[in-house]
Amino acid sequence: MTTLPVQDATVEVEPRTISRKATGADRVFVHSIRAVGATVLVITGGVGLFLGWQAWPTLTHYGLSFFTEASWQPEADILGIRAVLTGTVMVALVAMAIAFPLALLTALYISEYAPAFLRSTLVSLVDLMAAVPSIIWGLWGYFLIMPYAAEFAVWLDRNLGWVPLFDVHNADPDAALIDAAISNYSFSMFCAGIAVAMMVLPMSCAVMRQVFSQTPPGEKEAALALGATKWGMIRAVVLPFGRGGIIGGTMLGLGRALGETIAVLLILSPSFESKWRILEIGGNTVSALIAGRFGDASKSQLSALLAAGFVLFLITLVVNTIAAMIVNRSRSGAGTDA
Amino acid sequence: MTTALAPDTEAAGTTFLPRYDDDAPPPVPRASLGRLPADEKFLRIGSIASALGLAWLITQRLLPLPGLPWFLVVAFLALLLVGAVTSGMTGGLVEVRDRAAATVITAGATVVGAVVLSAVVFVVVKGVEPLLHLNFYVDDMAGVGPKDPFDKGGIAHAVLGSLIQIGIAIAITLPLGIGTAVFMSEVGGRFSRVVRTVVEAMTALPSIVAGLFIYSVFIVALGLPRSGLAAALAIGVMMLPIIARAADVVLRVVPGGLREASLALGASRWRTVWYVVLPTARPGLATACILGIARGIGETSPVLLTSGNAQFFVVDPTDGVMNSLPLFIYSTVRSGEPNAIARAFAAATVLLAVVLALFVLARLIARPKRTKARRGRSRPAVDFVHSDPLVEMGPVAPAIDTTYTSHRIDQETS
Numbered sequence: 001m002t003t004l005p006v007q008d009a010t011v012e013v014e015p016r017t018i019s020r021k022a023t024g025a026d027r028v029f030v031h032s033i034r035a036v037g038a039t040v041l042v043i044t045g046g047v048g049l050f051l052g053w054q055a056w057p058t059l060t061h062y063g064l065s066f067f068t069e070a071s072w073q074p075e076a077d078i079l080g081i082r083a084v085l086t087g088t089v090m091v092a093l094v095a096m097a098i099a100f101p102l103a104l105l106t107a108l109y110i111s112e113y114a115p116a117f118l119r120s121t122l123v124s125l126v127d128l129m130a131a132v133p134s135i136i137w138g139l140w141g142y143f144l145i146m147p148y149a150a151e152f153a154v155w156l157d158r159n160l161g162w163v164p165l166f167d168v169h170n171a172d173p174d175a176a177l178i179d180a181a182i183s184n185y186s187f188s189m190f191c192a193g194i195a196v197a198m199m200v201l202p203m204s205c206a207v208m209r210q211v212f213s214q215t216p217p218g219e220k221e222a223a224l225a226l227g228a229t230k231w232g233m234i235r236a237v238v239l240p241f242g243r244g245g246i247i248g249g250t251m252l253g254l255g256r257a258l259g260e261t262i263a264v265l266l267i268l269s270p271s272f273e274s275k276w277r278i279l280e281i282g283g284n285t286v287s288a289l290i291a292g293r294f295g296d297a298s299k300s301q302l303s304a305l306l307a308a309g310f311v312l313f314l315i316t317l318v319v320n321t322i323a324a325m326i327v328n329r330s331r332s333g334a335g336t337d338a
Numbered sequence: 339m340t341t342a343l344a345p346d347t348e349a350a351g352t353t354f355l356p357r358y359d360d361d362a363p364p365p366v367p368r369a370s371l372g373r374l375p376a377d378e379k380f381l382r383i384g385s386i387a388s389a390l391g392l393a394w395l396i397t398q399r400l401l402p403l404p405g406l407p408w409f410l411v412v413a414f415l416a417l418l419l420v421g422a423v424t425s426g427m428t429g430g431l432v433e434v435r436d437r438a439a440a441t442v443i444t445a446g447a448t449v450v451g452a453v454v455l456s457a458v459v460f461v462v463v464k465g466v467e468p469l470l471h472l473n474f475y476v477d478d479m480a481g482v483g484p485k486d487p488f489d490k491g492g493i494a495h496a497v498l499g500s501l502i503q504i505g506i507a508i509a510i511t512l513p514l515g516i517g518t519a520v521f522m523s524e525v526g527g528r529f530s531r532v533v534r535t536v537v538e539a540m541t542a543l544p545s546i547v548a549g550l551f552i553y554s555v556f557i558v559a560l561g562l563p564r565s566g567l568a569a570a571l572a573i574g575v576m577m578l579p580i581i582a583r584a585a586d587v588v589l590r591v592v593p594g595g596l597r598e599a600s601l602a603l604g605a606s607r608w609r610t611v612w613y614v615v616l617p618t619a620r621p622g623l624a625t626a627c628i629l630g631i632a633r634g635i636g637e638t639s640p641v642l643l644t645s646g647n648a649q650f651f652v653v654d655p656t657d658g659v660m661n662s663l664p665l666f667i668y669s670t671v672r673s674g675e676p677n678a679i680a681r682a683f684a685a686a687t688v689l690l691a692v693v694l695a696l697f698v699l700a701r702l703i704a705r706p707k708r709t710k711a712r713r714g715r716s717r718p719a720v721d722f723v724h725s726d727p728l729v730e731m732g733p734v735a736p737a738i739d740t741t742y743t744s745h746r747i748d749q750e751t752s
Contacts, residue, residue: 022607029608030525036517037525037533043514044540044579047551054554105446113443122447124701129454131629131697133636135664136686139671140457143464143679148407198453205450229432231439259544261639262668287546287639294553294643302554309547316542324538 048313055307058300066307070274072289074301081286081308083274087189088285088312090278091264092257094193099201099257100250106201107208111215112234123209130202138263141195146186146267149194153185153279168280187269189283195263200253207252207327211245212238248327255319259312261287286312381424389417414445461690465683474684480650484670484678493685495651496666499566500692502655503645503662504635506570511578512627519585524611534586540579548576549640557644566655569645569662577634584626592618621704628700632693638664663689 022030059066062080069080110122158174160166168184215238223233239246264285270292271282286308297305374382393413397403403412418441425437467488468474474492482491518537522530552572556562592615600610616623646659647669663685671682 024606026607029606029611033517033521033525034529036514037521037530040514040518040578040582041533041536043575045536047543047548047575048536048540050551050555051547102446102450105443106450109443109447113440114447125451125454128694128697129450131632131636131693132454132457133638133664133689133693135636135638135667136457136461136690139667139683139686140460142671144456144460152407198457201450229436231436232432234439255542259542259546261544261546262642262664265639266668266671287544290546290550291639291642294550299558302558306550306554309544309550312544313542313547316544317539320542321539 051306051310051313054303055310058303058307062304071272072293074298074304079304081289081311083272084284084286084289084308085311086274086276087268087283088258088287090189090276090283091193091196091260091268091285092254094190094278095196095200095257095260096250096254098194098197099204099253102197103201103204103208103249103253104246106205107212108234108238110205110209111212112230112238126202126205126209129198130206134199134260134262135266137195137198138266140198141191141263142267145194146191149191150182150185150188153188153190154182157185157279165276166279167277169277184281185279187267187281189268189278192264192267192283192285193278195267196257196260199260199263200257203256204249204253207249208242208245211242211249211327215241244326244329248323251319251323251326255316255323258316258319259287260285261291264288265291385417385420385424389413389420392416392420414441417441417445458690461683461686465680465685465687468681468684469687474681478650482649484673484675486677488677488680491681493663493666493681493688495648496661496663496685497688498651498653499645499648499660500635500662500664502653502660503566503570503573503641504631506567506655507573507577507634508631510570510574511581511630515578515581515630516585516623516627518582519589520611520615522582522586523589524607524615537579537582537586541583543576543579545576545637546639546643548572549643551575552640553643563658564644564646565658566645566652566660566662569641569660570655572640572644573634573637576637576640577630580633581627581630584630585623588619588622588626589615591622625700625704628696628703632696632700635696636664636689636693638668641665642668663692 062069066080067085068082069078070083072079072083106126110119110126114122153168156166157168161168219237219241220233223237224230228236265288268284268288269282270284270288272284273282275283290305290309293301294305390413393409393416396412396416397409403409418438421437421441422434425433471488471492473489476494477490477492478495479491479493480495518533522534522537549572552568552575556568556571557564562568596614596618597610600614601607605613641662642665645662645665647665648659648661652658652660667682667685667689670678670685673679
């Protein structure tokens with residue numbers, strides 16, 4: 001038999017206080033993990049602040065001419081980043097012009113066309129490609145691709161030389177001894193762009209593939225059931241659904257292409273000239289400038305290099321942030337009730 | 339069906355097996371809707387064959403277009419043309435477009451595959467000669483000139499330097515990175531949002547700028563010599579936001595229900611993190627870390643600025659110049675001597691092998707366990723690699739919160 005406890009009417013019942021405050025070991029945990037977070041904030045934020053702080057004297061000293069001056073002559077107190085910024089943008093654009101279509105096609109192939117047994121292997125292959133160190137792509141571009149790229153550049157100049165982009169000064173594409181002139185077509189921003197393209201391709205491709213694979217299967221099947229061909233289905237469902245991923249993935253690749261150093265340093269022959277002629281020998285990028293000039297830099301030159309690095313960081317940051325916003329805002333990954 | 343064939347029904351509710359008719363024609367095989375029919379298959383193979391033939395005819399006999407690249411370009415165009423003609427014979431413009439799109443997409447993927455293959459094969463073939471000498475793996479380059487034959491000198495000092503540097507970088511970044519990720523995803527609050535914003539912003543930091551930061555702080559401002567420690571710090575500065583962000587993405591994919599169940603059973607918060615969240619996310623965390631490490635070990639530019647280039651064994655990371663694999667490759671290939679270049683390619687093969695080994699390790703660890711997957715309970719939590727490849731890429735967009743969507747779609751498709 002159960003006996004109920006006798007309620008003592010004289011004792012006042014107090015409601016239990018509810019608190020979200022951590023007690024005991026939890027308190028230690030929360031505080032220590034917060035300390036870790038604060039440390040990382042100080043380290044990473046410190047890098048950004050340090051760059052800005054170091055860049056400030058240079059930016060105030062040279063003013064706007066830091067962005068409009070092309071040459072880099074610290075001895076004569078003339079320096080600016082117009083040439084290297086142009087070079088950075090051009091190399092990145094060449095890289096994206098090559099990487100974007102290839103990444104899109106590969107992503108489409110993996111998500112729509114590849115046979116099922118091959119799919120996971122291909123995904124691994126693309127991920128592996130992303131893990132290949134940039135120095136390897138630099139070697140590949142320098143020793144394997146550059147001779148062909150130079151020949152292609154001669155062909156482009158011969159046939160499309162009237163386009164300012166493909167023009168090459170000081171070289172005659174129709175010369176009888178083209179082998180002697182071909183060095184004018186090597187070590188160019190175009191050659192560097194090819195190597196950089198292979199570095200950013202897997203990253204863009206992975207983002208695109210990820211978004212494509214999240215396309216609601218119901219909508220895909222609906223398109224096929226309505227009589228669409230495979231390409232019709234891709235154009236009507238997969239591509240519109242993945243638009244955010246396509247744009248975002250491309251911009252993430254662009255962000256990485258802007259900061260790429262070692263392949264550019266290996267391939268591009270440095271020159272300080274603000275130019276758009278991508279097939280011509282010579283050019284420079286911000287990161288290659290830093291890698292090439294840090295060794296013999298005095299204190300003020302180092303500040304100038306840090307300022308250049310800071311500008312590069314800001315550009316990359318803007319590109320990455322826009323990419324993140326596009327990926328997040330688009331319908332991609334939102335899913336529907338299939 | 340089962341009862342209709344039985345004429346002498348005895349009682350209702352009895353099941354009779356159907357009687358098979360021996361004289362009936364054999365059953366028609368079911369058409370496979372996914373596979374190509376024979377004539378279509380013939381068309382595909384025939385198109386490729388005729389495109390190759392046309393390309394040979396045009397490049398070798400009709401037009402002066404020598405070389406393999408031209409042959410491939412012409413073959414691709416011919417394939418497009420033949421595909422358009424053959425699909426146009428049976429269908430309309432829609433079919434032609436479909437055929438062309440399939441050709442272009444397959445060709446694009448083939449190009450990418452050929453690029454990866456060519457890079458790997460090229461590096462291995464160019465570096466095969468030094469690789470065949472045992473001393474390449476155990477010696478250093480002290481007193482060995484760029485012209486010396488391959489039976490002298492090796493890259494053991496560079497491998498050792500790489501291992502020491504990446505070891506220090508891991509010892510710094512792994513606890514900090516994962517700790518920050520736990521802080522961002524488990525503790526939360528306004529402060530954690532600030533940390534997350536800054537960490538995400540810093541993933542945009544180009545690696546050369548990370549190197550320049552360490553160079554100007556440690557070597558110029560503090561006057562310390564170039565050393566392995568400085569290089570490790572530069573790699574660490576580069577890796578820290580990458581690992582923190584990747585780990586954060588992984589931890590956010592852990593289903594909230596698991597956390598709530600643990601808390602509801604009376605576990606404290608740190609026990610929830612230690613016994614529920616981290617074990618659930620372990621494969622994903624391992625993948626994120628290993629791929630971050632692969633990134634760090636292959637990065638040349640921060641090392642170029644900070645470590646110096648020793649030709650001999652250096653064990654003490656604070657003891658001045660120390661070489662590492664990527665730096666060795668870069669500086670050796672710059673010398674321009676054929677033997678030195680072959681050595682650089684051999685070192686690149688070793689680096690590639692190291693990265694590949696790390697990559698395979700990551701894949702093995704991240705592979706979801708069969709028994710768990712069958713139960714379907716923790717599938718979205720375990721299958722991180724496929725739920726979010728963004729994790730592996732390093733500086734990427736903030737996580738898309740698609741856990742449940744992707745989970746549902748995964749289940750539907752598989």
